[in-house]
Amino acid sequence: MIKAGFKTLSAKSAAQLDGELMSTGAFSIDQLMELAGLAVAKAIYKQYPPSTGTPNKVLVLVGPGNNGGDGLVAARHLKTWGSYDPVLYYPKKTSNQLYSNLVKQLQDLQVGELQTLEEVKALLNNKGEVKLIIDSLFGFSFKPPIREPFKDLISFLSVNHDKIAPVVAVDIPSGWDVDQGPTDIDINASMLISLTAPKPCAARFVESGKDKVHYLGGRFINKEIAKKYDIEDIIDKYKNDDLIVKL
Ligand SMILES: NC(=O)C1=CN([C@@H]2O[C@H](COP(=O)(O)OP(=O)(O)OC[C@H]3O[C@@H](n4cnc5c(N)ncnc54)[C@H](OP(=O)(O)O)[C@@H]3O)[C@@H](O)[C@H]2O)[C@@H](O)CC1
Numbered sequence: 001m002i003k004a005g006f007k008t009l010s011a012k013s014a015a016q017l018d019g020e021l022m023s024t025g026a027f028s029i030d031q032l033m034e035l036a037g038l039a040v041a042k043a044i045y046k047q048y049p050p051s052t053g054t055p056n057k058v059l060v061l062v063g064p065g066n067n068g069g070d071g072l073v074a075a076r077h078l079k080t081w082g083s084y085d086p087v088l089y090y091p092k093k094t095s096n097q098l099y100s101n102l103v104k105q106l107q108d109l110q111v112g113e114l115q116t117l118e119e120v121k122a123l124l125n126n127k128g129e130v131k132l133i134i135d136s137l138f139g140f141s142f143k144p145p146i147r148e149p150f151k152d153l154i155s156f157l158s159v160n161h162d163k164i165a166p167v168v169a170v171d172i173p174s175g176w177d178v179d180q181g182p183t184d185i186d187i188n189a190s191m192l193i194s195l196t197a198p199k200p201c202a203a204r205f206v207e208s209g210k211d212k213v214h215y216l217g218g219r220f221i222n223k224e225i226a227k228k229y230d231i232e233d234i235i236d237k238y239k240n241d242d243l244i245v246k247l
């Protein structure tokens with residue numbers, strides 16, 4: 001496990017804490033996802049405020065699990081605020097009602113969706129059109145090695161990272177091992193939003209460049225849980241009504 005200069009939650013602890021919030025904590029997944037996705041949208045607005053004129057196009061890469069759900073929620077907030085124009089790529093949809101609802105809400109907002117990887121590549125190759133890429137492909141339940149179609153997608157982002165828009169990673173840079181960091185495939189995120197608390201791989205992200213930006217969001221745990229999981233230092237970074245904190 002990586003040694004970090006800040007308190008972290010391993011993949012196992014993050015899953016355990018998540019389960020605890022939804023069992024003894026009596027939270028629903030919809031509530032947690034809404035707070036997580038809102039934090040992602042707020043951090044994006046703060047770090048990449050929209051330029052004036054036409055809404056800034058944001059490509060939202062949506063994975064098959066709850067990390068993808070965070071991306072769908074963030075897309076809704078960004079679209080509702082009016083100055084961003086999210087477009088989705090969601091290749092492996094689940095039939096779960098929560099996700100069908102999130103997709104319906106986005107359709108009602110006229111959020112577009114790309115159907116193929118070729119369309120994604122063509123959009124990104126159109127230099128300057130996409131201003132930001134949200135990586136909500138995988139979170140703390142990812143286990144390498146990465147499978148298709150996500151492997152081809154992340155390889156494309158990796159190879160072309162200096163030609164395309166900055167990547168904002170939700171909770172984990174997708175493709176990275178949650179506890180160990182980079183694998184042979186690196187999405188090259190510019191910004192990471194750690195949810196609840198950073199995972200061990202966040203230390204590698206911070207070390208990987210002076211210009212890397214790290215935010216904390218998903219403010220849903222109380223002091224007792226923070227103490228139990230030894231992440232009080234992290235939770236104490238929030239002041240007053242903060243929903244996000246730049247670390
Ligand atoms: N309390 C919190 O902090 C909260 C956290 N939240 C968010 O939830 C996230 C965790 O969500 P999660 O547990 O649903 O799993 P996630 O990481 O999205 O991916 C699972 C999917 O990926 C797939 N998959 C796995 N490995 C793969 C591979 N190598 N190649 C290809 N596919 C692979 C796997 O497929 P399977 O292996 O099961 O076939 C499954 O479908 C967390 O990071 C945060 O963003 C909030 O929403 C709520 C509160």
Ligand SMILES: [K+]
Nearest residue numbers: 135138170172
């Ligand atoms: K991610």
